[in-house]
Amino acid sequence: MKLSTKGRYGLRAMIDLAIHSKENQVSIKSISERQEISENYLERIIALLKKAGYVKSTRGAQGGYMLTKKPDQISVGNILRALEGDLNPVDCSLINDEKVCSESGLCVTKFVWKRISDSINDVVDNISLQDLVNEQVEIDKxxxxR
Amino acid sequence: MKLSTKGRYGLRAMIDLAIHSKENQVSIKSISERQEISENYLERIIALLKKAGYVKSTRGAQGGYMLTKKPDQISVGNILRALEGDLNPVDCSLINDEKVCSESGLCVTKFVWKRISDSINDVVDNISLQDLVNEQVEIDKxxxxR
DNA sequence: ACATATCCAACTTATTTGGTCGGATATGAA
DNA sequence: TTCATATCCGACCAAATAAGTTGGATATGT
Structure with a gap:
């Protein structure tokens, strides 16, 4: 029941982008240095975020990445689902309304999985990238x- | 971000025990047949639940397992934590109040992980085994x- | 004594995670 | 035009974890 490094690194990369890509393109290299994440791996993570439509890229010299939307229009849920897939605790089609569980006929555990899933999604969909940027600014201040 | 089969099978086994161990000892074999889980694997899962104190065993012929408490005194959270370890989305000591993140200085992502963690634990700690037994009875009815 | 159970350590296999590597392609600037 | 700086992208790899099996020891009611 853990998030992978993709989700963790990716969220940090997005916060970094939100802070640094206001005017300029931001290169993988610079994110990698600030966040201490390997360039190669970060590249793959950002590729996922690009595919999901949250960042855009410019190739070549002076190129890099920028967010496609304002940070208050991107939720933590958007980011995590792009990187981790759905945030359900089990792969269970029945989480979406079917009565019968392939695993063992009718099983009540699905009610549990559904509630966990809903609560996780509710949390992450109600935190925007902007919220995290704001908190980061506070901390830095x-x-x-001192 | 998935629960393992330990958690899923284990919860089903506990529901099964809650329903069937009211008077009699319940053998691994019978749970295994009803729940369609391999005997060998189920044995290992139940060993964890025993270690955590939620089931007790009697060896030998006519032996088996029983719950140590009434189903309304055992939460889904108790069961899942016994099988999966803590239900935090990240292993992050800072989730418990430290300001500094070993990963990268001060990181705001911890606020996210903390809120996810709290919401998951809140859900599972507020569903008892008895609740699930009740729902199962309803479904069976x-x-x-039909 | 024997069938039925739990107990338990060691082993195996498959899948996922967490990367790395090498090269292709694009592009602004000298 | 060349070159340094970037992204792009598929193939590869090692380690860890998940998922389950095997074999045998031990206990106990009938």
Whole structure:
């Protein structure tokens, strides 16, 4: 029941992009340095985010990545689902309304999985990238004044 | 971000035990037949539940397993944590109140992980085994009358 | 004594995770 | 036009984890 590094690194990369790509293109290399994530691996993660439509790229010198939308229009749920797939605790078609569980006839455990799934999605869909940027700014501020 | 078969099978086994171990010992074999889970594997899963104190065993002929408490005193959270370990989406000591993230200085993603973690635990701690037994009984009833 | 059980460690296999590597392609600037 | 800087992309790889099996020891009611 763990998120993979894709989700963790990817979310950090998106926060980094939100902060740094306001005017300029941001290269993998610079994100990689700030976030201490390997360039090669980060490249693959950002490819997923691009495919999902949350970042756009410019190739060549002075190229890099930018967000496609404002940070308040991208939720943590959008990002995590792009990287991790659905956030259901089980692969279970019945989570979407079917009564019969392939695993063992009628099983009540699906009610549990559904509620977990709903609660996770509710949390992540109600935190925007902007919210995290704001918190990061706050933290940086309080750090600077020490 | 998936639960393993341990969690899924184990919860079903506990529901089965709650329904069938009211008077009699229940053998692995019988659970295995009803739930269509391999005897060998189920044995290992139930060993974890025993270790965690939710089931007790009697060896030898006519032996088997029983719950140690009433089903309304055992939560789904108790069961899942016994089988899956903590239900946090990331292994992050900072989820418990430290400010500094070993991964990359100060990171705001921890607020996200904490909220996910809290919401999952809140859900599973508020569903008891008895709740699931009740739902199962309802389903069986409505099935029987078709 | 024997069938029925749990107990338990060691082993195996398949899948997923977490990357790396090498080269192709694009492009702004010197 | 060349070159450094980028993205793009498929193939590959090692380690960890999940999922399950096997074999035998031990206990116990009949």
């Amino acid at each position: 309080s750090q600077a004044s | 409505s099935q029987a009358s």
